[in-house]
Amino acid sequence: MLAKLFSKAKLPVSASRRTSQELPTPDISRVIKTAAPVYPAALTEDETESLAVEAERAVDNLSEQFEIWMRRDLESLRATWGEAQKAEATAEDYRRVYTAAHNITGAAPSYGFPAVARLSRSLCLLLSQTRPGENAPLINLHVEACRAAIAAGPEGDASHSVADAVCDALERRVAARLSA
Helix, strand or coil, X not given: CHHHHHHHHCCCCCHHHHXXXXXXXXXXXXXXXXXXXXXXXXXXXXXXXXXXXXXXXXXXXXXXXXXXXXXXXXXXXXXXXXXXXXXXXCHHHHHHHHHHHHHHHHHHXXXXXXXXXXXXXXXXXXXXXXXXXXXXXXXXXXXXXXXXXXXXXXCCHHHHHHHHHHHHHHXXXXXXXXXX
């Protein structure tokens, strides 16, 4: 039975089945209409100036929000650190402090707080090598330095130089603590 089936499969294809006919391309213009592209007119100098003023206002409004967001992130860091300072603190409590510091590290430069980013990065490094109950004074110094840097406001000359000095000192302490 299989031999009979295979013999039929080997039969030559008829000439009419070998040649393929080209099908005409369908005309779909009656179904799909394409609109001509519309290009906006060039802006006048007054319109350009007005847009620039609106953009500056929007950035100013956002920069006010940045400080609010930084303070909220700082409150999260302080709250998680408060929980981690309890006698029954676990590694999970310290992980939450690390996460709060890590969030600040990522957000602070965008919000105009480079010193806070540097402090929280140093804190993350310290926390990554710390078990519950260890390095509490040094962690506390980092948290309070972040608080002071945020209170000083974004990127000011005086606050920036003081924050740099604090960052340098804390980074040296973290390096010394971790190398010991």
